[in-house]
Amino acid sequence: MTFAPARRDYVGFTVTESADVVFDNITLHHSGGMGILGENCHNVTVKNSAVTPSGTRYISTTADATHFVNCTGEINLINNLFENQKDDATNIHGIYAMVDSIIDDKTIEVRVQHPHQFGFRFIDQGDTLELVQGPSMITYGTNQVAQVDRISKEITRVVFEDTLDKRFAVGDSVAEVRDYPTVLIKGNTIRRNRARGMLLNCRGKTVVEDNYFHSPGAAILFEGDAEFWFEQGGVSDVVIRNNTFDNSVFGVWGMLF
Template sequence: MTFAPARRDYVGFTVTSSQDVIFDNVTIHHAGGMGILGENCHNVTIQNSAVTPSGNRYISTTADATHFVNCTGEINLVNNLFENQKDDATNIHGIYAMVDALIDDKTIEVRVQHPHQYGYQFIDKGDTLELVQGPSMITYGLNKVAGVEQISKEITRVVFEKVLDQRFKVGDSVAEIRDYPDVLIKGNTIRRNRARGMLLNCRGKTIVEDNYFHSPGAAILFEGDANFWFEQGGVSDVVIRNNTFDNSVFGVWGNSVLDVAAGISKEYQDTARYNKNILVEGNTFNVYDKGLILDLFSVDGLIFRKNKIVKTNAYPERKIEKEFFNVQYSDNVVIEDNNQFIGF
């Protein structure tokens, strides 16, 4: 049993509005928050490094080992150890801000919603923002920023160059359209932590290969919502290959080993497709029962093929209602050539 404070204020390293940053052979034994937090950065690499507790300690960082917000260029996590942190190994995403007021046909006020985002600056003159319908996560269109005024740590007034889409209303959201980073996650070990393995919500090319995952929740979660965390997601090109997923989802942090979700209201589930183009190939899934390996919601385009699924005795078997695969409100999903069900 471990006890923790309510706040996660003290990051090991905060890197803001910087470029070409490399962490090489760095060990973080403890931080009272994230291990490494990158915000508005271009090209960040973490390699040959570790987040691991020292001595007889049980806890390393009290939040994510690494975390990236509104970054560009490249994000590389290569040959690292992430263990015993109280949240995920990484979370890569953008930011949604909710429309708080419509001032005129070109002017709005937006409010960052989650307390962890207060004071975060991500809108500048000249930026292009996507205008997003909150309940569906569907983008109405794009509009360029003509002017910005910071009203408070929560509220920003934004003036656009063009007249706003007439469908846009209070309660919808905006997010920055940018040069989404390409992400490489290769050769890492993720284990012994509290929550999930990785939250991957970047629209650039994302490759996850040759990693080892042993996490109590989902090893990989694709998400995004404009109703709680307000984290911009919606992947568009992901390859997950040659990884070992070792008896994940033995806790409560997820429905499946690979969990694809989105904060979409029921009335839009038939039409909204938030995450796209995911290839899962050549991986090994060590599982202790027939619980879910894939849980898909609002996906357009996923291929799951040539993966090996091996039965273990690592944990007691659960009462299973849906075995291995659950696909809801999704299109173009292919599950094939996964005939190596060993031990069942």
């Protein structure tokens, strides 16, 4: 039996708005949160590295071994060991923000919903946003941002170039339409962790090959939601080949209730 605090504040490595970042031959024994967190980055590689507890410890990271949000370019995870973390080996996704109020036919205020996302910057002037029906995540269409005003770490006021779709309502969500990264996950070992293997929610081409999975939840999970985690999904091009799936889903993680 292990105990942990409710908060996951202390990341091993945080990389924000950076480009061409390589983690090579890094061993991370423990962190009080994610192991490697990449936000709004372009080209991130983690290779020949390990997230593994030291000595007699049972736990490595207290959340995901790696986690990537609103990144572009390439994300490469090659020849790594991810074990004994209290969440997934990786989670690659975008961000949804919920519509808090509609000011007029071109202006809305959106609120990031999950506390882990407070302060996250993902809307800039000139961006294109998709307008998404909340529970179903069906996209009404897109609209370009004319003006942005950060009201607080939670709320952003957005003025669009064009009139909003009349179906768009409070409780729906927006997400950035961007240059989605290509993802290569090759030659990794994922085992002895608490949750799933990998949450792959990227719309760029994704290749998962030559990996070993032994996880209590789904080895590979495609997901996304605009109701709790507010993680933008929409996987469309994935190749999965030559992997070993060793008795995954022997716990509850990755199953729906």
